[in-house]
Amino acid sequence: MKTADMIIAALCLFISGAFAAGSLKLGYMAEFTPGSGFFPLWLAIALAIASLILLAQAILRQENGAWLPGREGLKRVLSMAGATVISVFIIPYTGILLSIGLFMLFLMLTIEKHSWLGVIGVSLLTPVAVYLIFQRWLLVPLPMGVFGF
Amino acid sequence: MEVFHNLLMGFSIAITPLNLLFALFGVLAGTIIGALPGIGPPTGVAILMPLTFGMNPTTAMIMLAGIYYGAMYGGTITSVLINVPGESSSVMTAVEGYQMALKGRAGVALGIATIGSFVAGTFGVILLTLISPILAEFALKFGPPQYFALMFLGLVTLTSLSGGNSVKGFMMTLIGLLLAMVGMDSITGRPRFIMGNLQLLNGFDFLPAAMGLFGISEVLVTMEGPMKMEMQKASLKFKDVWPKAADWAASKWAIVRGTVVGFAIGILPGAGATLASFGSYAVEKKFSKHPEEFGHGAIEGVAGPESANNSASAAAMVPLLTLGIPSSATTAILMGAMMMYGLRPGPLLFDTNPDLVWGLIASMYIGNVILVIMNIGMIPAFVSVLRTPISILMPLIVVFTLVGSYSANNNLFDVWVMLGFGIAGYFMRKFGYPPAPIVLALVLGSNTERTLRQSLMMSRGSLGIFFSEPIVVTLMTVTLVILIAPVIGMVMKYARNRRTPGGAQAGGGTGEA
Amino acid sequence: MKKSRFLVAGLTLVALFIGMFAGGVLAKSDYPSRPIEFVVPFNPGGGSDNMARMIAAIYDKERILPQPLVVVNKAGGSGSVGMSYVQTKNGDPYVIMTAVPQVLTVPLTTGSTDVLHWTKLTPIALLALDEFMLVVRYDSPYQNVKELVNAAKAAPKTIKFGGSEVGSEDSILTDIFAQKAGVQFNYIPFKSGGEVMTALLGGHLDVVWANPNEAMSQMEAKKVRVLAVANRERLKGAPNIPTLKENGIDVHWQMLRGIFAAPGIKDAERKVLEKAMKKLTDSPTWKKDFIEANFLTPKYMDSKAYAQFLKDKEAEYKAILKNLGVLK
Numbered sequence: 001m002k003t004a005d006m007i008i009a010a011l012c013l014f015i016s017g018a019f020a021a022g023s024l025k026l027g028y029m030a031e032f033t034p035g036s037g038f039f040p041l042w043l044a045i046a047l048a049i050a051s052l053i054l055l056a057q058a059i060l061r062q063e064n065g066a067w068l069p070g071r072e073g074l075k076r077v078l079s080m081a082g083a084t085v086i087s088v089f090i091i092p093y094t095g096i097l098l099s100i101g102l103f104m105l106f107l108m109l110t111i112e113k114h115s116w117l118g119v120i121g122v123s124l125l126t127p128v129a130v131y132l133i134f135q136r137w138l139l140v141p142l143p144m145g146v147f148g149f
Numbered sequence: 150m151e152v153f154h155n156l157l158m159g160f161s162i163a164i165t166p167l168n169l170l171f172a173l174f175g176v177l178a179g180t181i182i183g184a185l186p187g188i189g190p191p192t193g194v195a196i197l198m199p200l201t202f203g204m205n206p207t208t209a210m211i212m213l214a215g216i217y218y219g220a221m222y223g224g225t226i227t228s229v230l231i232n233v234p235g236e237s238s239s240v241m242t243a244v245e246g247y248q249m250a251l252k253g254r255a256g257v258a259l260g261i262a263t264i265g266s267f268v269a270g271t272f273g274v275i276l277l278t279l280i281s282p283i284l285a286e287f288a289l290k291f292g293p294p295q296y297f298a299l300m301f302l303g304l305v306t307l308t309s310l311s312g313g314n315s316v317k318g319f320m321m322t323l324i325g326l327l328l329a330m331v332g333m334d335s336i337t338g339r340p341r342f343i344m345g346n347l348q349l350l351n352g353f354d355f356l357p358a359a360m361g362l363f364g365i366s367e368v369l370v371t372m373e374g375p376m377k378m379e380m381q382k383a384s385l386k387f388k389d390v391w392p393k394a395a396d397w398a399a400s401k402w403a404i405v406r407g408t409v410v411g412f413a414i415g416i417l418p419g420a421g422a423t424l425a426s427f428g429s430y431a432v433e434k435k436f437s438k439h440p441e442e443f444g445h446g447a448i449e450g451v452a453g454p455e456s457a458n459n460s461a462s463a464a465a466m467v468p469l470l471t472l473g474i475p476s477s478a479t480t481a482i483l484m485g486a487m488m489m490y491g492l493r494p495g496p497l498l499f500d501t502n503p504d505l506v507w508g509l510i511a512s513m514y515i516g517n518v519i520l521v522i523m524n525i526g527m528i529p530a531f532v533s534v535l536r537t538p539i540s541i542l543m544p545l546i547v548v549f550t551l552v553g554s555y556s557a558n559n560n561l562f563d564v565w566v567m568l569g570f571g572i573a574g575y576f577m578r579k580f581g582y583p584p585a586p587i588v589l590a591l592v593l594g595s596n597t598e599r600t601l602r603q604s605l606m607m608s609r610g611s612l613g614i615f616f617s618e619p620i621v622v623t624l625m626t627v628t629l630v631i632l633i634a635p636v637i638g639m640v641m642k643y644a645r646n647r648r649t650p651g652g653a654q655a656g657g658g659t660g661e662a
Numbered sequence: 663m664k665k666s667r668f669l670v671a672g673l674t675l676v677a678l679f680i681g682m683f684a685g686g687v688l689a690k691s692d693y694p695s696r697p698i699e700f701v702v703p704f705n706p707g708g709g710s711d712n713m714a715r716m717i718a719a720i721y722d723k724e725r726i727l728p729q730p731l732v733v734v735n736k737a738g739g740s741g742s743v744g745m746s747y748v749q750t751k752n753g754d755p756y757v758i759m760t761a762v763p764q765v766l767t768v769p770l771t772t773g774s775t776d777v778l779h780w781t782k783l784t785p786i787a788l789l790a791l792d793e794f795m796l797v798v799r800y801d802s803p804y805q806n807v808k809e810l811v812n813a814a815k816a817a818p819k820t821i822k823f824g825g826s827e828v829g830s831e832d833s834i835l836t837d838i839f840a841q842k843a844g845v846q847f848n849y850i851p852f853k854s855g856g857e858v859m860t861a862l863l864g865g866h867l868d869v870v871w872a873n874p875n876e877a878m879s880q881m882e883a884k885k886v887r888v889l890a891v892a893n894r895e896r897l898k899g900a901p902n903i904p905t906l907k908e909n910g911i912d913v914h915w916q917m918l919r920g921i922f923a924a925p926g927i928k929d930a931e932r933k934v935l936e937k938a939m940k941k942l943t944d945s946p947t948w949k950k951d952f953i954e955a956n957f958l959t960p961k962y963m964d965s966k967a968y969a970q971f972l973k974d975k976e977a978e979y980k981a982i983l984k985n986l987g988v989l990k
Contacts, residue, residue, distance in 0.1 A: 004580045012320060019327050022342050026334075030602075032610035036337050039598045040330045047323040054316050067579050069373035076372040081572060084365070084547055088564050096555065100548050112376055112540035122541060130552050138188055138196050139732050140556045141699050192735070195706040195715070202719050292866030293850075333740060336851050338829030340772050347774065350742050418860045472863065473879050475856050481707025488875065489716060491951060495879025559736050560743065599853070606850045607822055607866065 001067065005058035012051040020044035079110050095145030097127040156278055159507030163515055168208050172512045175212035176520050179219020184227050186360060186553025189236040190220040190462075191478035198486050206490035207505045211512040213486055217479050218270060218462045218513065221422065222520050225262045225455055229255055230534050231546045233364035233553070237356055237592075238422035238458035241430040243363045244585055245443065245450030252446055253383040256390020256532045260525065261400050261448055262455035264392075267521035269408040269456035273463025274513045276412060277470075284464075285471040288416045293603035294614045298624035299417075300597040303424065305628050306431040307589050317582045325587035328353050329594025336602050348562040355591040357554040357567035362584035364550045365571025368543045370578055376539045385529045392448075400452035403433050407456030415461025418468050418476035422461040427589055429457035444583075463513065470506055472496055693755055693931050700731040701759035703744025708854070709792070709873065710760045711735065713919060716952050717942060724945055726938050731758075740768045740830075742778055749782045751924035755931040758786065761920045763831055766976050770983060771829040780972055783922040784932060787939040788963035788971065790953060792917035794835055794892040795877045796906070798869045799862060800884050807889050807909040810869060814845035823847040824858045824867040829983075832858075832871045835892060835915045837986045842911045862886065873917070874900070874957030892916075899957045916959065918975070920968060936965050 019040050026037030068074060087103040094102070105123040108114050114122075134140040162168065182193035194216050201209035224239035229246035242262065249258040276284065291299075307322060331342045332352025343349040371378075384390070392400070407429040414425040433453040434443050443450050468476045473495030475481035487494045492502060499506050537545070554567035574584050608614035615621055702714045711733075718731040736744035741764040751757045761780075769778040796807065804810040814821050825832025828851055836849050850867065852858045855876050862870045863885060871892075878900065880886040890906045891897055892915045906913045921939055923932065942948055943962045953960050963971055983989040 001580060004576075008576075008580065008582070012324070015324070015327065019330070019342065026341060027337075030337075031606075032608075033602045033605035036334045036339065036341060039601075040327060040341070043323055043327050043330070047320065047327065050316055050320045050323060054320065057316065073373035077369050077575075080372045080543065080547070081369060081575075083544075084551075084568060084571075088551065088561075088568055091561060091564075096552065100551070103548065104544055107544040108541065111372075111544075112538070114538075114540070118541075122545075126545065126548055130548065133185070134188075134552055134556060138182075138185075138193075138556070139734075140188075141559060141732070141734055142552075143555070143561060191706045195711070195733070195735070198715065199719060199722070202723070289860065289864035292861050292864050333827070335827050335853050338740075338771055338827035338833070338851070347742055347746055347778065350740070350772070351737065418856065468860075472860075472885075473883075474860050474863070475707060476860075478705055478707050481705075481856065482711075485707055485712040485715065488712065488955060489719065489951065491955065493879045493882075493955075496883035496885050497879065558743070559734055560747075603850055603852070606848065609819070609848065 002058050002061050002063060004067065005054055009051045009055040009058065012047055012054075016044040016047040016051065020048075076111055080107065083107055091143050091145070093145050095147065096142045097131055098145060098147070100130060101127045152279060155503065155507045156511060158504070159509075159511030160514075162207060162504055162508035163211065163511035168211050168508065168512060169515065171204075171208050171212040172215050172516050173519055175215020176219035176222075176516045177523070179216035179221075180223035180226075180520070180524070182216060183220030183223020183225075183239075184235045185556075186227060186233050186235055186364075186549055187356065187556035188553070189356075189479075189557070190217050191482055192556075193220060194479055194482045194486075198482070198489075201486070202489070206487070206492055206502075207508045209486065209490060210483070210505060210509050211516075213483055214466070214509055214513065215516050217483070218459065218516060219520060221270070221459045221462045222263065222266050222524055224458070225259065225266075225451075226531055227549075229258045229262070229451070230531060231364070231542070231549070232367040233546060233550055234356075234359050237359070238426045238461070239455075240359050240363070240423070240585075240588055241426050241454040242451055243359070245430075245447055245454075247363075247367070248444070248446035249448065249451065250380050250535065251378070253380050254446065255380065255383060255535060256385075256528050257392045257396055257448070258451045259528050259531060260390060260392045261396060261404075261452045263521055263524040263528070265400065265404040265407060265452045265456035266459040266524075267517055268404050269411060269460035270463055270517040270520070271514065272408050273412050273415070273460035274510060274517070277463055277466055277513075278510055281467050281471045284416050284467050288418060288468055288476075289472070290620055291417050293600045293607060294618070295620050295624070296417075297597065297600035297604050298615065298621045298628070299414075300593050300600060302624055302628045302631075303427065303431075303593050304590070304597060305631055306435075307427075307586055307593070314581060318586055321577075321582055321584070321586040322590050325590025326594040326597075328358075328587070329591050330598070332595075335595065335599050348560070352595065353566060353591060354557065354563060355588055356557050357563045358570045358591055359588045360550045360554050361567040361570030361572075362574035362577075362588060364546060365568065366574030366578050366584070368546050369571070369575040371539065371543055378539060380535050381539070383532055383535060385533055387529060390528050390532055396448050399448050402436075403429075403449035403453040404456045406432055406436065407453035408460045410453075411457030411460035412464045414457075415464030416467045416476070418474060421465065421477045422458040423592060425457040425461035426454035427592070429453040466509075466513075469494065470498060470509075473498060693934055694727055694729040696756065697730050697732045698727070698755075699757045700733045701744045701748055701757060702733060702735045703737065703741035703759060703764075704735065705737040706735050709875070710762055710919075713789075713952070714760050716948075720942055720945055720947050721938070723947065724941075726941050726945075727934075740764050740827075742768050742772070742774070745783070746778055748922065748924050749778070753926040754924045755927045755935075757924045758935065759783075759922050761785075761918070761922045763918055763975070763979075765922070766972065766979055767829065767831070767834075767983075770976075770980060770989060780922070780976075782925050784925055784927055785965055785968040785972060786921040786923050786932065786935045787943075787965065788918060788920040788961060788968045789939065789943060790919045791959040791961050792919055793874050793897060793957060793959070794831075794871050794915055794917070795874060795903070796839075796869065796889045796892070797862065797872045797877050797880075797886050798889060799865065800887050802868065802887065804869070804889065805887075807904070807906065807911065810889060811843045811845055811909075811911075814840075814843070814847060818846040819848045821847050822866070822868045823849045824852055824861055824870040825849065826854065826858070827851045831915070831917060834979075834982055834986065835871060835913070838915070838982065839892075839906070839911065839913050842913055875955070878957060897957055897959075899954060918971075919958070920963075932965055940964070 023037035023040035027035030029035050087099045091099045104126050108119045135142050224235040227233045227235040228239040228242035232247040234240045234243045246258040410429045411425040433449045468474045469480040475484045484494045554563050702711045704710045714733045718733050748759045769775045858870045861867045888903050894914050
């Protein structure tokens with residue numbers, strides 16, 4: 001936790017620096033009133049102060065407990081996160097429906113054992129259900145891929 | 150008496166088989182739309198509007214309004230079951246209701262939310278029936294300084310909403326506020342902090358943020374643990390899912406307070422159901438005898454906000470019907486629909502189209518009854534969703550959030566935003582940074598800034614505008630009390646501790662006698 | 663065991679593909695052979711959204727095209743999100759969008775004309791012109807434009823004037839009005855027309871701009887008074903309201919409501935859309951339920967005339983924005 005808090009505090013300091021730099025380019029005061037940069041500047045300063053307090057708290061603390069899940073758990077978390085990121089990444093090429101189907105297929109094959117029928121059924125039914133509810137009923141134009149769906 | 154006569158006429162219109170049928174269809178569709186992430190009430194009403202062309206305007210409005218308040222019931226379902234808020238006014242329910250579900254109390258959460266919604270919805274319609282014109286006048290009193298005072302109060306209570314390390318909660322609030330600054334500055338009309346990305350012109354929408362911070366991060370945390378969970382063993386028997394006596398006792402005042410808070414905030418144009426549910430949550434935490442339970446499945450934290458968003462949706466009809474002013478995105482669409490039917494929404498609507506107005510109001514009583522019966526009957530079915538094996542349910546939740554965050558604006562960029570918040574949310578959860586303040590700050594941030602700047606423009610730079618009028622003064626005083634109260638509390642505690650020996654003896658004495 | 667898993671994966675993939683191709687591939691025939699996506703670059707409930715939904719309804723009712731228009735809101739960045747979306751649909755005739763002057767002004771005020779520009783779209787038709795009305799509360803001390811102007815002259819920058827954000831049409835129009843009348847207002851920007859009207863009714867503002875569909879019902883209920891319309895001629899639907907020009911202030915400003923399509927579409931496809939829009943503007947439902955109900959001025963321009971018109975308008979806006987100091 002100690003290291004994590006220190007990293008996060010550093011990250012927040014960076015964010016506050018970026019916002020402060022950005023807000024200095026905007027007007028601080030307008031005619032009668034705070035300008036475009038007034039609010040963000042003070043927010044950034046407050047964030048910087050809070051981050052420094054957090055940093056001090058973290059440095060003064062001794063414990064540095066483990067936070068990583070077990071091996072199996074970590075594998076599951078990574079495959080879930082990875083699969084999600086990849087499936088969003090491929091949406092412009094495959095369309096959202098195929099991407100969702102592949103996502104379900106991959107995770108059902110990796111996380112836990114399921115019956116054949118279950119795997120095929122869920123991977124097929126999910127995009128079909130999404131198509132029927134969102135595209136057909138609610139007329140959401142779901143993103144299509146290069147295959148024309 | 151005229152009111153009752155009018156209401157009676159309204160019921161005679163609303164009770165015709167055709168209108169009843171469309172009220173039923175409307176609330177049913179609304180419940181589903183409320184439960185689907187991304188598709189909120191405004192989109193839902195807009196999408197189903199074409200079905201109503203060619204209908205009698207009264208029937209059409211009965212159906213469309215049914216979608217609106219039906220969605221307030223539906224939003225609860227996904228918040229409780231899978232920690233994905235179906236729409237924005239159910240965010241607090243995702244915080245508290247899902248914790249209840251983890252303890253196998255999903256049915257109880259849904260039950261109390263349904264009853265609270267019914268009580269609040271019906272009470273809201275009663276107020277709408279009786280004193281709309283007075284309420285509308287009150288709502289108009291809210292200009293920029295009043296809104297600023299309200300938002301400021303919201304921000305101050307917000308930081309107290311999150312438990313744990315207060316520095317961390319404060320930091321998350323600030324991050325949320327800074328993110329709310331990104332996009333078009335609505336005063337100068339120029340972009341800020343968009344880093345050349347036109348997608349950011351509109352800033353960070355808070356629905357994708359909420360879906361990521363709550364939904365995705367929860368999925369990731371769940372994946373760490375075993376693939377069998379306590380919540381899956383929850384009984385589906387009706388008597389087990391139904392709230393017990395102790396739950397009622399804990400919730401009844403939460404429902405009452407939620408109703409009042411929700412209605413008061415709901416009539417204000419621009420504030421709406423989302424702010425109402427946050428407000429109610431804050432009030433519950435303040436009033437609670439055991440605030441430490443909040444965030445770990447406190448039933449009041451479900452009962453209050455869920456009541457509040459329903460009375461707010463009834464309240465939102467007040468400015469629409471009495472002034473012809475849309476106070477939220479949904480009522481703006483309802484107003485657009487009226488214009489398409491050839492009606493002229495405006496201050497004269499009660500006089501020019503009494504049959505429509507009173508038929509609509511009467512149908513809202515009926516719709517709430519339909520909703521409460523339908524939702525209670527379905528609770529076991531909803532809870533049975535949790536029986537799905539974790540290894541299937543979790544990927545399905547991800548699919549749900551992907552499609553949902555896309556559908557909110559039909560924009561793939563929002564899906565990436567949602568994912569980014571999701572992964573950040575996972576680490577925040579691991580290291581004890583509360584996610585709720587980010588989401589709330591995103592909602593309040595730009596409005597707070599804008600109303601402050603508008604107020605100072607109106608007063609030409611004088612801060613006196615925040616102490617010039619009863620509503621502002623009241624709100625500002627409450628805010629100051631909340632800010633100062635902890636300090637006074639500390640002083641009092643200190644003073645009491647010094648006198649402790651004597652006090653304890655006196656107490657002991659009376660106890661024995 | 664391993665083998666069977668691959669088999670499952672393979673089977674599912676094949677089924678996915680077959681199923682989606684069956685659903686996705688459509689017999690190619692004359693344009694349009696499938697529904698057309700009608701992008702509204704604003705949230706549901708606004709003026710653009712109302713117009714789009716009205717158009718879609720009339721298309722449906724009068725079968726103007728063999729396929730329906732499906733209204734889709736892509737809000738964000740004062741219209742730029744929806745606009746950039748349509749820009750990316752090069753050569754796709756199945757995407758059209760509603761266009762208001764933000765399409766011209768936002769790229770200018772945000773300095774993004776190189777990425778976002780109306781010439782990167784196909785103008786289809788101009789449909790109507792919307793009006794701007796100068797509105798005060800019914801119990802306001804200002805009975806007419808002259809009294810308002812005199813009050814502003816007596817105390818510069820005290821009259822609270824409401825409208826949408828700086829750089830928007832409301833604010834540009836206020837600046838022109840102030841310049842021509844030789845006065846200064848205290849301009850207070852809001853997020854939407856609804857908010858502006860609410861603040862006016864609540865007594866938080868002194869005077870605002872409003873479109874007729876916002877102002878007229880309030881006027882009939884004697885909640886507000888319309889001092890003037892920013893047009894050279896009085897409106898047919900409201901002949902009692904004077905123009906600004908009659909008051910000696912020659913300000914003329916109307917909001918353009920038109921239709922764009924994606925860039926790079928074929929001429930034949932553009933003509934189909936053009937003709938369909940012409941048919942729309944001739945329909946009695948359009949004339950009665952949209953134009954008359956909202957006090958709009960019907961004004962049809964075909965693709966070519968509309969493009970020229972936009973070009974002129976852009977030059978005009980540019981000059982005005984420069985004059986006002988919004989553009990450098």
